[in-house]
Amino acid sequence: MKKYKKQKLNNSNLKNLSFIKVNLDKSNFEKSEIKKCDFWEASLKKTNLSSTKINDCIFTDANLSNSNFKYSNLINSNFTHSNLKGADFSGATIKNSNFRDANYDESTKWPKNFNSSGGLLVKKSTLNKIKPKMVKNNKLVDNIVKVLTKGKGYYVLKNYFNKNKIQKAQQILKKIVLKDKKIKQNLDNFAKDKKFCQKWIINLLNIDPIFIELIQPKIAMKVFEKILGENFICGFYEANCLLPGARGQFPHIDYPYNYNYEHGEDIPFQTNGNFLFNCQILVPLNDINKSNGSTAFLDYSYKFSKFPNKNNIKNHKFKQIKAPIGSLVLFNGLTWHTSMPNYSYHKERYCTLGQYIPHFIKPMIDIRATTKKNIVINDKKYLAQLLGLKAKFPIKKK
Numbered sequence: 001m002k003k004y005k006k007q008k009l010n011n012s013n014l015k016n017l018s019f020i021k022v023n024l025d026k027s028n029f030e031k032s033e034i035k036k037c038d039f040w041e042a043s044l045k046k047t048n049l050s051s052t053k054i055n056d057c058i059f060t061d062a063n064l065s066n067s068n069f070k071y072s073n074l075i076n077s078n079f080t081h082s083n084l085k086g087a088d089f090s091g092a093t094i095k096n097s098n099f100r101d102a103n104y105d106e107s108t109k110w111p112k113n114f115n116s117s118g119g120l121l122v123k124k125s126t127l128n129k130i131k132p133k134m135v136k137n138n139k140l141v142d143n144i145v146k147v148l149t150k151g152k153g154y155y156v157l158k159n160y161f162n163k164n165k166i167q168k169a170q171q172i173l174k175k176i177v178l179k180d181k182k183i184k185q186n187l188d189n190f191a192k193d194k195k196f197c198q199k200w201i202i203n204l205l206n207i208d209p210i211f212i213e214l215i216q217p218k219i220a221m222k223v224f225e226k227i228l229g230e231n232f233i234c235g236f237y238e239a240n241c242l243l244p245g246a247r248g249q250f251p252h253i254d255y256p257y258n259y260n261y262e263h264g265e266d267i268p269f270q271t272n273g274n275f276l277f278n279c280q281i282l283v284p285l286n287d288i289n290k291s292n293g294s295t296a297f298l299d300y301s302y303k304f305s306k307f308p309n310k311n312n313i314k315n316h317k318f319k320q321i322k323a324p325i326g327s328l329v330l331f332n333g334l335t336w337h338t339s340m341p342n343y344s345y346h347k348e349r350y351c352t353l354g355q356y357i358p359h360f361i362k363p364m365i366d367i368r369a370t371t372k373k374n375i376v377i378n379d380k381k382y383l384a385q386l387l388g389l390k391a392k393f394p395i396k397k398k
């Protein structure tokens with residue numbers, strides 16, 4: 001077989017020629033006859049092959065994107081692994097040709113009979129359809145990702161939720177809190193033990209549909225998809241209900257578990273924060289500020305990659321956030337944070353907390369086991385993913 005030498009190819013008949021790796025972009029072969037030619041790894045972008053007779057040719061790994069095969073005759077040829085994005089085969093006759101693992105997309109045009117056998121070695125379904133990329137540039141998502149990974153480590157998004165919905169969630173939890181015998185008995189006891197000023201509420205998804213909404217704010221899902229990878233899951237989802245007089249916490253991170261490590265210890269994964277195993281959201285169900293013990297964060301502290309010491313609250317400048325009801329707080333899971341004491345006598349501070357982790361990390365809480373099946377089935381958004389139902393052991397595509 002002769003090697004192709006640079007020459008004018010337009011409208012010429014070609015036989016027994018090798019074009020391996022040759023760039024033939026935008027060439028014109030209209031009405032030509034091409035027989036026993038090898039175009040392996042050749043570039044044939046925007047090439048005009050309309051009304052050509054192609055017989056016994058190799059196009060393996062060739063780039064045929066946006067090429068024109070209209071009314072051409074393709075016989076006994078090999079198009080395996082070729083790039084057919086945007087190629088036009090309308091009106092073409094294809095016989096005994098092999099398209100195994102060729103890539104095409106929405107803009108590729110096929111002849112009408114392409115799904116019937118038509119003498120093809122493979123059916124269209126065995127080609128790889130490339131999904132159009134979601135190139136929608138969401139500046140807010142990008143900005144939040146930047147703040148969480150390169151900025152101070154947390155982001156307060158005000159007026160994200162409908163305030164009435166959040167108030168409804170607050171009222172639902174309040175009823176549960178007041179049903180707690182110890183809390184109820186001590187409500188008017190001025191000097192009560194402060195442990196009766198707080199209640200954690202779990203299994204939120206079974207309580208009311210509003211909590212199905214609050215576990216999956218769309219903006220957070222888009223942000224975490226970028227930081228934690230596709231199919232990230234939820235590690236915990238609970239409500240922390242703090243009554244007036246509730247004590248604060250020690251500064252901490254939940255990375256991805258907080259109870260197996262000592263204060264001041266380095267995180268077990270030395271990735272310099274370049275690869276995150278945890279992001280979190282906090283949804284305040286009241287206006288939160290210094291007066292009711294809002295959460296405090298230490299700017300840029302994710303860079304330490306360690307669990308804070310108990311006394312770090314005194315020797316670092318933690319900042320308490322101020323956020324009106326309806327806000328959404330997103331944070332890098334390595335960011336040091338703490339719930340501050342609620343020094344008020346009449347202000348409650350309720351919030352829901354969600355932790356999100358890559359799909360290969362074992363969740364702290366088995367939410368999947370405790371959530372009613374029909375709740376997951378009926379959700380059309382992220383719930384099945386968040387509960388790990390999509391996290392299957394990797395299998396090879398057939």
Ligand SMILES: [Fe+2]
Pocket residue numbers: 252253254337
């Ligand atoms: Fe925490």
